[in-house]
Amino acid sequence: MKEIYSIEVIRHRYNRYSKFYDVFEAPMEMFLGKWRRELIKYSSGKVLEVGVGTGKNIEYYPNDIDLTAIDFSEGMLSKAIKKYKRKPNVKFIQMDIQATDFETDTFDTVIASYVFCSVPDPVTGLKEIKRICKNDGKIILLEHVRSDNKLIGLSMDLLNPLIVGLFGFNINRDTENNIVNSGFDSYQVRYLWYDFLRMFIINNKK
Numbered sequence: 001m002k003e004i005y006s007i008e009v010i011r012h013r014y015n016r017y018s019k020f021y022d023v024f025e026a027p028m029e030m031f032l033g034k035w036r037r038e039l040i041k042y043s044s045g046k047v048l049e050v051g052v053g054t055g056k057n058i059e060y061y062p063n064d065i066d067l068t069a070i071d072f073s074e075g076m077l078s079k080a081i082k083k084y085k086r087k088p089n090v091k092f093i094q095m096d097i098q099a100t101d102f103e104t105d106t107f108d109t110v111i112a113s114y115v116f117c118s119v120p121d122p123v124t125g126l127k128e129i130k131r132i133c134k135n136d137g138k139i140i141l142l143e144h145v146r147s148d149n150k151l152i153g154l155s156m157d158l159l160n161p162l163i164v165g166l167f168g169f170n171i172n173r174d175t176e177n178n179i180v181n182s183g184f185d186s187y188q189v190r191y192l193w194y195d196f197l198r199m200f201i202i203n204n205k206k
């Protein structure tokens with residue numbers, strides 16, 4: 001599906017949403033928290049978290065982690081920095097995953113939760129991850145996606161313009177297809193809640 005929103009528009013949505021993101025998402029955290037813990041268990045070596053947002057995953061990383069956390073929204077990132085500036089070994093950087101400053105083969109693990117529903121051009125972002133993650137590195141994505149059920153999928157398509165216009169994220173992304181189109185061919189999918197919530201465990205074969 002053709003993307004109609006630019007980086008500037010989505011960044012602006014998240015800067016606006018950052019003011020009430022934690023309050024708004026709090027009820028869902030009771031349900032999503034266990035998957036965050038599970039996601040972070042995969043991290044080892046030099047880790048990049050993409051779209052760290054207000055830092056909801058940070059508490060789950062061990063203190064000896066070597067973590068770089070990026071987000072393109074200064075509003076979201078400033079919340080994470082305020083909460084976790086004293087967490088050891090974590091570096092926060094404002095950066096767009098579609099065009100990073102990192103050298104090729106920098107990271108052992110790349111983590112992202114609920115990010116590829118928002119990245120304006122997800123295939124460009126995933127290709128950039130492929131480049132900066134080492135060969136045989138792990139890329140773990142926790143994502144809500146478009147349902148494969150025809151009727152539910154269509155309802156998600158119809159509702160999507162309203163959601164993306166208000167908050168900046170899409171509810172109808174086909175993230176598995178985006179992964180394949182980014183050149184990854186070695187991955188597993190875990191279905192966590194019906195077919196809406198999935199974890200993608202990608203082995204970065206170069």
Ligand SMILES: C[S@@+](CC[C@H](N)C(=O)[O-])C[C@H]1O[C@@H](n2cnc3c(N)ncnc32)[C@H](O)[C@@H]1O
Nearest residue numbers: 014051052053071072073076096097113118119
């Ligand atoms: C729904 S929030 C999720 C935040 C956090 N990962 C969480 O689990 O709560 C999506 C985040 O991705 C960030 N984001 C979207 N596109 C991005 C991009 N191209 N580069 C970096 N961050 C991006 C947004 O600014 C936002 O903070």
